[in-house]
Amino acid sequence: MMTRRMFSPDVVENDSFIDMSCDAQLLYFHLSMYADNEGFVSNPKTVIRTIGADKECLNELINSNFVISFDSGIVVITHWKKNNYLDEKRMKKTTFIDEKKLLIVKNRCYFRVDHDTKLMNSKELHVTPKNSNKFHASIVENSIVENSIEKNKKTNETIPFQKIVDIYNSTCIKLPKVVRLTDNRKKAIKARYMEYEKDISIFETLFKKVNESDFLQGINGEWKANFDWLLKQQSMVKVLEDQYINKHNQKNKESELVKNAIFGQNS
Structure with a gap:
């Protein structure tokens, strides 16, 4: 349902919102424009395809608690009532009654x-x-x-948030330092930490590989990686798989493999 919508600075200028990727922020605005008068969106996947966003952006909004999802595929804007002041008497009620029953409102925010x-x-x-x-x-x-x-x-208590940040700051000295351990950063650390079976050494390997890449350090151009980018699921996989390694380093590794194969066979 396309209509006029409002956005509260308390929501969209909040650090948690700004810490999200630009694509996730853009998707939030578009979902809000498609929402009904109570903040429910029936077709989030269509909205994602329409604006050409990545599916992961919706997960980012959900994980950051700016959107609440339901098994039916419907989503609702968490801070809808903070953003929009609609006259209850003239407002058209949502048709998603079953989903609405799973919500309560506190401080003008939805909770499931x-x-x-x-x-x-x-x-x-x-x-x-x-x-x-x-x-x-x-x-x-x-x-x-x-x-x-x-x-x-x-x-x-079980997740070494600060230790991982300290490893990054001491290893990736050419990248922007992490000075604030935000809620979104904690969520990203926790997600990656659990994915790699609570092995903190994987982060040491990740950050060391950054130092093997001129591209990630911004030596070959204006762009350079940062902590938030490295902790994204796809980014972390690519770095660990040496997809950003320098070409000469890759050739050296291939040469070493060839030498080991030859001498291994002759021995």
Whole structure:
């Protein structure tokens, strides 16, 4: 549904929003333009194809909590009510009733609460006789906040965020230093750390390979890599697979392999 939409500076000028990729930010604006009057978007994949964005941009918005997704493929803009002030009497209600039932609103932001969140128990629910899906929002909201904070504390204790940043700063001396460990950076570190089976040595290898690439260090041009780019899933894979290694280094490695093969066979 294309119509006039508003965007709050509290949302789009927030550090968490600015830390996202430009493509993810662009997708956020386009999804907001296609959203109905309550912030639901029925065709996010169509929007992605229309603007030529990468599918990973939607995941970035979801992981950064600017968009909430549902199993049906529908998404909702998390801060919709902060961005848009619509007259309830004249507003056309959303048709996505089932998805809306899985949400509560706190501080003019949507929060998803359903059987998969594991953030509440039966004692905290006030079930009505007519509809067991309805519950007392204020009690559940408190449960969500308290349990989310506790869960994050436990998770953050096991992930060496600062150590990985220190390895980067001390190894990649020609790249921009990391001075702030933002929430988005923590999410990226956690994602890559879990993907590589909690092996911190993979980050040491990653950053060392950066020093073997003139391209990544910006020696051959104006662009250079930075911490946020290196921690993207696709970027990290390419660096670890030596797709940015200098050509002369690649030739030296190939020569060494040939020599080892020859001498290995003669010995």
